[in-house]
Amino acid sequence: MSVRVRYAPSPTGLQHIGGVRTALFNYLFARSQGGSFILRIEDTDQERYSEEALQDLYDTLNWFGITWDEGPLVGGDLGPYVQSQRLELYKGYAEELVRKGLAYYCYCTTERLEQVRAQQDKTKSSFKGYDRRCRDLDAPPEDGAAQPVVRLKVPIEGKTSFTDLLMGTITRKNSDVNPDPVLLKSDGYPTYHLANVVDDHLMGITHIMRAQEWIPSGPLHVLLYEAFGWDPPLYCHLPMVMGKDGQKLSKRHGSTAVRDFRTKGYLSEAMINYISLLGWSYDDQREFFTLQELKELFTLEKLNKAPGVFDYKKLEWFNGQYIRKCSDAQLTELLLPFLEEQQVVDNPVTQEQFDILASALPLIKQRLHLLQDVGEMTRFLFQEIPVPPADQLIPKKHTAKDASRVLKRSLELLEDMDQYSVEQLEELFKAESESMGVKLGAMLMPLRVAVTGSRISPPLFESLKLLGLKRTLSRIEAAVRLLDTIEE
């Protein structure tokens, strides 16, 4: 039987690292097995539903290049793939269980449920959860809620086990299973438990790969399959993604929404690569993988059991690596939106600006870690800069006079810079610094700051060339004027 797996997110928030990792692993498993990857929208929470979240889901998967064989937008034979469009179905199955005596209507109000919970907390009761008041009712109580919910009759005795490909067999006493969880909510929507079991069965899902936080409800789901008389699929609970403090990764730890990483200038290839290594490995050497390679190499056997800490630093390192792997043309395309967004260049970019960027690319490529850094790094090439403060222009252990002196000399040397190569300019300044009796650095730093506005910049002479004679000289002159106003 061919493998069928699914990613079934709930559109209640932006796609985050953990969710995407689950999607990726499902996708990779399907592809490596020649199976199908199904996308299903679990929009059964009316309260938290968000249109934006749904759009973000599509955007994110598209950005990563994760395609689905069946699901919203692409269709499929076993749809609809949006749970809010399958309400009648769940209702029917819930009623079937009630008829069979395996589920029951519960008329308890939220208020009562809260009271029960509060009481259990107060008395430190070892029994947590619903007290099963409505389990054996003959008729609806007088003071019951208008709209009942349907609850599963979890057996009091016995135990339930399921097979997890990663964890082995997991067994739980039925008395430890969530006592009679709600299957059908009073608003007519199913809960996750019901919807997921019904849909996975109807959609022919063979393997359920989801995060380990779901392990505790595994037995419950198996109980549901049994109630329906269905065979449960195989389970594979993926290790969780944690933050630095070892807790489940959340906003507290930094960005978790894929969209945030995208706007900061992470490459999808870098993220795929890094995320694929969170809980999975290939061997003890290789750590670079394209999506295409992953689709062939992924195996369940190499999954790790232990939760993994999301390492922002290593992701950033991967990003730098991938930026350097880009061709200049690719990188230009990637960078342009950032420059436009940051108003470093016009929007749309002019031909002249495009050419400058193209020429600057080799200079900035190995300096970029995040695409968004490009603005700060290249702004001086596209726009006029304010005259840098004097203390920036003056090298350590030097005076304003010193700085002015070397800049004036630089001015003379650069008059003919268009006739020299970068190498020749280097030689020129090297020789000059010697004859002036200053260190090369003390000569070039004022120049760098005067022209680029910063002590940190792309290589100096290349930058001057890009900037052009006129702007180079005028920036130096402005710096000199400033320095000459300073009293020693």
Added chain:
RNA sequence: GUCUCCUUCGUCUAGUGGUUAGGACACCGGGUUUUCAUCCCGGCAACAGGGGUUCGACUCCCCUAGGAGAUGCCA
């Protein structure tokens, strides 16, 4: 509280009874260099603890400890 799962350098991990316990990130040195970055070289650093099993345990079993997750008309 109860239940379940997890445990190799700070982090991600390789390892399936016999290894100087390997790699990567981070960090710290050094080199290249006009700044920054890249790159190169080197270093630091781990089998949670205790019992077994065995000629021999990081590898198998048990216990303890620690961590995490679940315990909702959220998924």
